[in-house]
Amino acid sequence: MNKKYDVLINKLQLTLDDSEVKENQELTTILMTYKNKLENGDEYNFICTKLTNAITNYLLTHKFKAPKSVLDLYNSLENKASKYRGLSAITNWI
Template sequence: MALSHTKLIMDERNKTLELLQIAINDKNVKESSELFKLISDSLKTMKAGKEYTLICVKLSNSISKYLLGHQFRLPDSVNNLVKQIEPIAQKYRGRASISMWANKLF
């Protein structure tokens, strides 16, 4: 079981890395210095081997802020990336909120 879970995480990480690479090469991303920096920083962090879940959460938060200032528009390559990272970010946020609620109960 642990081996298949580890493989699943590695598959997700590799898919995210691939989508980051596609996004960084997208001409629409390159035209936005703000969006390019978000993607570039995340790509560097992924390649450095940092914690995958936290990278997804941070990138998800950053893209959400970006959307607020840009009429909720994203290039397709970044939208595909969001579809990949958002479930991971949501799961992390859910676990974090459960622990906060549990601490308040006891």
């Protein structure tokens, strides 16, 4: 596996180790789902995009409240996800 996968898997694990996240089954499920997908070799940028979408949906349904570790994870991924979304939009236009 490549370094960026390892970095993201470690970030996900640190977020999962947060006591506030451990107490929240919904967040734990979301994060574990994407951590497992990365460990199974799913495409990195696609996972970043899907994970940021899942966190956004969580925030929308929980009055924009989430543990700081989840928000930090989201912020670290948003740039990668935005680039991927932009690239896929360009290919659709062409």
